Amino acid sequence: MPNYDAHVLSGVVSYPLAVALAGFLSSKGLPLELTTMAMIIGYALYVLGADLPDMDHPNALIHRGTKPIVSVLAGGATYINVAGRMNLGAEWLNTAAEWGIAVVVALIAWYAFTWLMPSHRGIVHSLLFAFIYGVLAFLLVEYGLDMSTGEGLYVGLVAFLGYTLHLVLDRSIKLV
Numbered sequence: 001m002p003n004y005d006a007h008v009l010s011g012v013v014s015y016p017l018a019v020a021l022a023g024f025l026s027s028k029g030l031p032l033e034l035t036t037m038a039m040i041i042g043y044a045l046y047v048l049g050a051d052l053p054d055m056d057h058p059n060a061l062i063h064r065g066t067k068p069i070v071s072v073l074a075g076g077a078t079y080i081n082v083a084g085r086m087n088l089g090a091e092w093l094n095t096a097a098e099w100g101i102a103v104v105v106a107l108i109a110w111y112a113f114t115w116l117m118p119s120h121r122g123i124v125h126s127l128l129f130a131f132i133y134g135v136l137a138f139l140l141v142e143y144g145l146d147m148s149t150g151e152g153l154y155v156g157l158v159a160f161l162g163y164t165l166h167l168v169l170d171r172s173i174k175l176v
């Protein structure tokens, strides 16, 4: 099983092949736009995709690195929802207590992230998830970053390819 470095570096160095494939498809009439910005965002999501499937392994760096982000986001979202609802007298006390509630949710999210993750090399290591990752990348570029549809399609394609590269190196290419 290739390790973290092998997965990430395979993404770092093989990107010109993904650019070549996308450029070829574009020359054949597919509506992909290889702008500089799309190619740079695509590079980031391609390399991320090359390691992302190991999210389903509790000891993998990507799993351990994502867990605090998920935990903090859950805590932050909770704070937004409870802010202004406590009344313990002093304003600072209310804010601290609201953060106390946020922290409980952050802690639950921390453990749930590992508990709820499908088992290693299960569905997360599948072409279905590669496709979902590509769609999310497309949505991020087209709607999140307000770039053109052609740029979104390019980034979505290379994100899918990066994720698929991981499956190829693992030699575990399944549809689901």
Ligand SMILES: [Zn+2]
Pocket (backbone or CB within 6 Å): 053, 054, 125, 166, 170
């Ligand atoms: Zn893997």
